[in-house]
Amino acid sequence: MKSLRKFVDKIKPHFSKGGKFEKLHSTFEAFESFLFVPNRVTTKGAHIRDALDMKRTMIIVVAAAVPALLFGMWNTGYQHNLSIGMEATIWENFVFGFLKVLPIIVVSYVVGLGIEFAVAQIRGHEVNEGFLVSGFLIPLIVPVDVPLWMVALATAFAVIIGKEVFGGTGMNILNPALTARAFLFFAYPGWMSGDTIWIQGLKSGEGVIDGFSGATPLANAAAGLFENLPSTWEMFLGTIPGSIGETSVIAILIGAVILIATGIGSWKIMLSMAAGGLVMGLLFNLIASNPFMEIPAWHHLIMGGFAFGAVFMATDPVTAAQTERGKWIYGFLAGIFAVLIRVINPAYPEGVMLAILLMNVFAPLIDHYVIEANIKKRRLRAKS
Amino acid sequence: MSDREPLFSSRNIKLLTNPLNVDNPITVQVLGICSALAITVKLEPAVVMAISVMVVLVVSNVVISALRKMIPPRIRIIVQLTVIATMVILVDQVLKAFAYEVSKQLSVFVGLIITNCIIMGRLEAFAMSNRPWTAFLDGIGNSAGYGLILIIVGFLRELFGSGEIWGYPVFEKIGIYNIGYENNGFMILPPMALIIIGVIIWVQRSRTKELIEES
Numbered sequence: 001m002k003s004l005r006k007f008v009d010k011i012k013p014h015f016s017k018g019g020k021f022e023k024l025h026s027t028f029e030a031f032e033s034f035l036f037v038p039n040r041v042t043t044k045g046a047h048i049r050d051a052l053d054m055k056r057t058m059i060i061v062v063a064a065a066v067p068a069l070l071f072g073m074w075n076t077g078y079q080h081n082l083s084i085g086m087e088a089t090i091w092e093n094f095v096f097g098f099l100k101v102l103p104i105i106v107v108s109y110v111v112g113l114g115i116e117f118a119v120a121q122i123r124g125h126e127v128n129e130g131f132l133v134s135g136f137l138i139p140l141i142v143p144v145d146v147p148l149w150m151v152a153l154a155t156a157f158a159v160i161i162g163k164e165v166f167g168g169t170g171m172n173i174l175n176p177a178l179t180a181r182a183f184l185f186f187a188y189p190g191w192m193s194g195d196t197i198w199i200q201g202l203k204s205g206e207g208v209i210d211g212f213s214g215a216t217p218l219a220n221a222a223a224g225l226f227e228n229l230p231s232t233w234e235m236f237l238g239t240i241p242g243s244i245g246e247t248s249v250i251a252i253l254i255g256a257v258i259l260i261a262t263g264i265g266s267w268k269i270m271l272s273m274a275a276g277g278l279v280m281g282l283l284f285n286l287i288a289s290n291p292f293m294e295i296p297a298w299h300h301l302i303m304g305g306f307a308f309g310a311v312f313m314a315t316d317p318v319t320a321a322q323t324e325r326g327k328w329i330y331g332f333l334a335g336i337f338a339v340l341i342r343v344i345n346p347a348y349p350e351g352v353m354l355a356i357l358l359m360n361v362f363a364p365l366i367d368h369y370v371i372e373a374n375i376k377k378r379r380l381r382a383k384s
Numbered sequence: 385m386s387d388r389e390p391l392f393s394s395r396n397i398k399l400l401t402n403p404l405n406v407d408n409p410i411t412v413q414v415l416g417i418c419s420a421l422a423i424t425v426k427l428e429p430a431v432v433m434a435i436s437v438m439v440v441l442v443v444s445n446v447v448i449s450a451l452r453k454m455i456p457p458r459i460r461i462i463v464q465l466t467v468i469a470t471m472v473i474l475v476d477q478v479l480k481a482f483a484y485e486v487s488k489q490l491s492v493f494v495g496l497i498i499t500n501c502i503i504m505g506r507l508e509a510f511a512m513s514n515r516p517w518t519a520f521l522d523g524i525g526n527s528a529g530y531g532l533i534l535i536i537v538g539f540l541r542e543l544f545g546s547g548e549i550w551g552y553p554v555f556e557k558i559g560i561y562n563i564g565y566e567n568n569g570f571m572i573l574p575p576m577a578l579i580i581i582g583v584i585i586w587v588q589r590s591r592t593k594e595l596i597e598e599s
Contacts, residue, residue, distance in 0.1 A: 147564055161579060165586065187570035 008032055026120040030127035057317075058132040060262050064255035065136055065312060071251040072244040073097035076144045079199040079241055085209040097144075100200050101244055104139040107148045111155040112138075119164050130169030130176075130318075131159065137177035137312060140245025141305065141353075142184060143197045150188055154180040174360045175319045178353055185353070193349065195219055198241035214241050218304045218342065218349045224291050235302045246308040249301075256311045265315040268324065269331035273310040276335020277301055284343055292343055300339050309338065309352035319360040323370040330366055334359040391517065399521040403529035406594060410533040411585045415501040419493050420534055421577040427550050429489045430538030434531025436479065436494060440471040441503050442523035448511040449519035455512075464507045465498070472497045502530055537580050545571030 014020045015028035033055070077093030077100075088096075112135045120127040138155060162179035163172040185192045195215040196202045202214045213220075213228060217240055220228040230240050238248025246252075259265030281297025288294045300306060314320060314334050321330035334355050341351025348354060389395070409415045419437075424430045444467045448455075455463045476494045479487040487494065497503065506526050511519040542548055547555035547567050555561060570576045589595045 149564070150566075161583075165582075183570060186573060186575075187568045188566055189569055190566070 004035065008035065024121060026124065026126050027117055030117070030120075055129045055132075057264055058129045060258065060264050061133045061312070062136045064258040064265070065133075065140060065245065067251040067254040068140060068245040068248060068308065068312075069101070069136075070094075071238055071248040072140060072246075073101050075238060075247055076100050076200055076244060078239060079214075080201055083199050083202055083209065083212050083214065084207040085212075096200075100144050101139060103148055104142065104144075104146070104151055104244075105136070107151045108138040108155050109135040111152045112159050115156060115159045115164070119168070125168065128169035130163070134158070134176040134180075137245075138180050140312075141177060141181050141243050141308070143192065144200045144244055145197050145203055146184065146188075146191050150184060150191060151180075154183045154187070157183045170318055172318060173364075174357055175313055175316045178313055178357055178360075181353055182357060198243070216241050216304065216349070221292050221295060221303070222342075222346060222349050226291065226295075232299070232302070235299075243305060243308075246305040249307045252307045252311050259311065259315065264317075265311065266317075266320065266327050268327040269315045269320055269334075270310050272328045272331030273314050273335040273338075274301055276332040276337075277306060277310075277339045278335070279332075280336045280339035284339070300342070304342070304350045305352045306335075306338060309356050310335070313352075313356050314359070319363060321363040321366045321370075323367050326363070326366040326370040329370075330359050330363055333362070396518060396521050399518060400525040400528075403522075403525040404532060405529075405588070406592060408529045408533065408588070409502045409505075409526050410530055410581065411588055412595065413502075413505070415505055416530055417578075417581070419496065419500060420530075420537060420581060421574040423490055423493050424534055424538040424541055424577050425545065425572055426489070426542045426548075427535065427538040429486055430534040431531075432479070432483065432486045433490060433493065434527070434534045436475045437497055437500065437503070437530055438524070438527035439475055440468060440497055441506060441527045442520060443471050444468050444503060445506060445511045445519040445523035446516045448507050449514055449516040452512050460512065461504075461508075464504065468503055468507070469498050502526060533581065533584065536584065537577055540580055541571045541577060544568045545576075 012028070012032075015022065015025050017025075021028070074090065074094045074097055076097030077088065077095070078097075080096060081088040081093060109131075112131045116131050117127055119125070135155070138151065138158075142151065158176045158180035162174050162176045163169065166172050181192075191197055195213060196205075197214075198216055199214045202208060202212075215223070215225070215228065217229055217235055220226070234240055236249045238251065240247050256265065256270060260267045260270075277300050278297050281295075281300045284293035285297055310331070314331060321327050337355035337358060338352040341348050341354055345351070403409060406412065410417065410420055419433065423433045444464070447467050448464055451463070472495065475497070476487070479490070479494060506522060510522045514522070539549070542550075543554065545568055547553060547561075555565065555567075568576075
């Protein structure tokens, strides 16, 4: 550790003002503060600093998403071997999935961080840590077979158009990871929806056993094939086809516990989004004009990406509502729209992504009215 | 006529060149966005649309400018609309007669040229108070500025959305489909046109100093 510190100190003058690599100052800064706690002190204003800085916040979110990723890796192998009718051990399944998922993670990080660093150099900013999370979440919400160049393109789109044009981390209106997914979804629908893309190798059809269906539970439900629906336990455990990290509700709940315990993810958003989904599901149960509307309301919470969206996407502190009362409204509406799009619109079998992006757009408006209402209330109180 | 200036004085040249860059109707004044999103899926309709708008704008500009002293101010908008509508119907009929396929692709958007804000804007802001010749130049300049953006957007959207340029399958001939390339379906959808126009505005503003706003 000491020799590392010495090395960093030795090369530091080159990157400071007037040094050889002055232009790369923010790159150096990013790596230095990644390795060591910065020795900067506050010179004016408040002197209280929270130990929880942005880097640590981001790392905790990544840690919370690790169970979903590990399960996703295993599930990738499990589903693949299921489709070709092979028996495999847990370990074999995991290694197979690991080798399939790792390139997506690498591409997402290399492209996203590359752009972040480049932009930081051009603008003379410090490199922001925001992409640590986005880069980790993007691989979790795409199907495993998606071509890598598409991941690269979508990541670049999300970082540049979704984030940097608004001023970088903390300024973005839309969740970058979901922006990347939405881009893929609209640009390359052949790789993002359908029955064959969720399981590795099913699209090429090599060695797949006869009559094997790779349809997700949502696709089955939307098509009215309720006899093909996996059992509740399977959907809860996550041994179903789907995007890499979204299938296992258990793994996601572990992440939710980590996020709530550390105070990083808002439990209000998670709870209200689940409530919104339930309410909409119950409402559909009452209408019940087609079989999809009649499935138990709580099934919506464990099908598709609802749990993942509620825990990791809707709670993004930048794009969610900021006010406490606003969070309830924001989450509740996200849940309602997610189930609404799912059941009503046959073109979008999964509505969670679109619902959260829509609520991202409305979050500032919700905050505005919550604040206005509070001002009004206090003014009334002052009068009386 | 002491103030008679040469036909292509520097002031008149500016009428032609300003709308191409610092006074562009789409990227700076942000007018006519609706049609720019709707008909730029392919290059051909974009070019036809640009030409149609040019004809309508130039002729209406000249006509209104010639009539400007006779038009009672209170009903000037109605007079302007009558002139525009006449031109649009003419253009529509010509397209239907000689370019039926394109006319079908453009569908209602030829008719909607009537409501194109650029045309009303130029008539109201320029033709009503300038001589026919300058109004003519102004019409050419503004419709060229509009058409330029339309063609850029149409080119990009057709190339990346359908892999073609003017219906010629470029990407197929190069053979990049064989190595796994696929057309970007998002390019076909109107939101992407908006994003492309946004990027054009971004590039233009960062290159043109006088457009950068003081913060």
